[in-house]
Amino acid sequence: MKWKKRIRCFLIGLLCVVLAVLGVVFGINGYVKYSVKERIITSKEAAQMKDADCILVLGCAVWSGGKPSYMLQDRLDAGIDLYQKHAAPKLLMSGDHGRKDYDEVNTMKNYAMDRGIVSEDVFMDHAGFSTYESMYRAKEIFQAEKVIIVTQEYHLYRALYVADKLGLDAYGVSADARTYSRQSYRELREILARVKDVFTVAVHAKPTYEGEVISIKGDGNLTND
16 A cells, blocks of 8 residues: 555656646747847738848758758748848858758758849858757847748747847748648757757857858858868
């Protein structure tokens, strides 16, 4: 009987711990979303701003042959549309180019140039390995002060939260142009990512790479490799 009582007490204690952890996780998740929801705007509202330094398009998977995935293509189309509506004079493509055989940012820039955007107006952040690093480098390396972030809505909350905590005046435009496979998995993973980045911004972590300043108000060709 003593063993049964001990096991019961252990299970109750474990359940309390699990519930407490879940409470913290979902509490932080709700706080992140609520704190920036007013910063998600329509493309029409973004086009009326006129004073943003750049449109920051966040990277995503690139398929073999250098073709953007559906999610990335939708982000690029939304960013190009904002540029053509004169929401900002520059595009900043931020993504993963940490290996020779995988290159998000050149794919993104080439996609924009194929649609008539001049090279000098398209900057590449080759070291945007995470949402946090993309925001950090947009401010510290590219010297942006006000940005329009383009990604899918589920991702915008975290991007906007990180941007705000790092001192960027940021607004977000959703690039949800279709239904994406495995979206439920992404939504769940994003909850944990929001919690992680709350702590990341709290310690103001350094990115993988910093490097020399390249003003977003200059020539995007300076980021060519």
